[in-house]
Amino acid sequence: MVGRHRLSEHRHAQQSARRPRRPARPCHPARRLLIVNGHGGNRGILEALAYELQQPHAIAVCVLHPSSLSAEITDSELPEIHAGTRETSMMLALAPDTVRLDWIPDDYIPNPRQHEEIDQLVLRRGTTWPWSSGAPAISSLGIMGGDPHKALIDRWFREDVTPPPRSVNGVASR
Template identity: 35%
Template sequence: MYWENLTTKSFQEQVLGQINTALLPVGSVEAHGQHCPLGTDNLAPTYFCRQLEERYPDRVLVLPAIPYGHTWDLAGFAGTLSIGAETLTHYVRDVGRAVGRWGITRLVVVNGHGGNIGPITAAMEDIADDGVLVVLVNWWLDFSADILTVVQSQGHAGEDETSVMLAIAGPLVNQADASFNPYRPRYRMKGRGLEQQLLRHATTGDGRSATREKGEEIVERVMQRLSQLLEDLWADRLFDRI
């Protein structure tokens, strides 16, 4: 079900006391190379949540996406819209607390942007204090081992992300403009002017070798992992024993 499509009456009849799991897509609006859409980080998590809703229509509620993210590094590239880290933390925290008022005890945040990880993590603590179990999924990072069985490399607007866009939003990708960033930083850095190497052409990988077929395979593997996550969440299988 989709939270925003329900009426108050249908919410009372179909959700309260029956569904305790919500999915929250969080993304960003930022440059993704010269070839992928500015909304790449929204399109991917929203797509994954939509697919999960199709698999579990009576067990999950999909929340409207939070479309803006903290993207300081890419703020100088045309079309990027960055919000402050604290703003994003408060936004996610307040949404999480609000859904908790209506019987949601499990919240899965499906994140599409690396710059959001810190702010979302900070928000999770406050949401958890209100009695909601929060799981953060950074699909390209948490499922990297699976993704690297399909592609040779990962990166911002790189082979993996571009392939996924070709699979789920192909008409929005101009593959002829895909490029390669040959620079790799030696250290974790922030500094004005570094983006010309850190994010040359708004890229950290090589999007030129991306294909729709690779994207479809990545999507399938990510969906397997996300489905397993929900099954584990509902069965209280949250830890491995070592």
């Protein structure tokens, strides 16, 4: 046909090999990223992710942990790590249809004897240990914190909830 031509696969490969290769350009136009963490167990991996995105990709990253901003005082002897009163209050406010309090027995009581193990595996600075909210030594029914039955939406939307740190505002200026 006039005006059209076809290359054999062999000839196409030869011509492609002769073309100079351009360096790959980054595909991500974003330069600022705010990650809102809705799960206590993600804190460590999100810290590593923020670090990995910041340097090689020149992205200003900030991770916000809303459950840590709550000034709510719980009556639990356990720290609020996963699915306790504080995190359940937040989820009741943000996505109530995902909260399954009916899966927790009415007579559920957090085990205060888990406090020391939680402190050693999860909270102690300077050491990192693999842990899971499914480990019986640190959780009951996957709960690491106060009794989720005591969670209330209004606990999350009170005036004494700490505002986000100024560093969050700094992401926009980077």
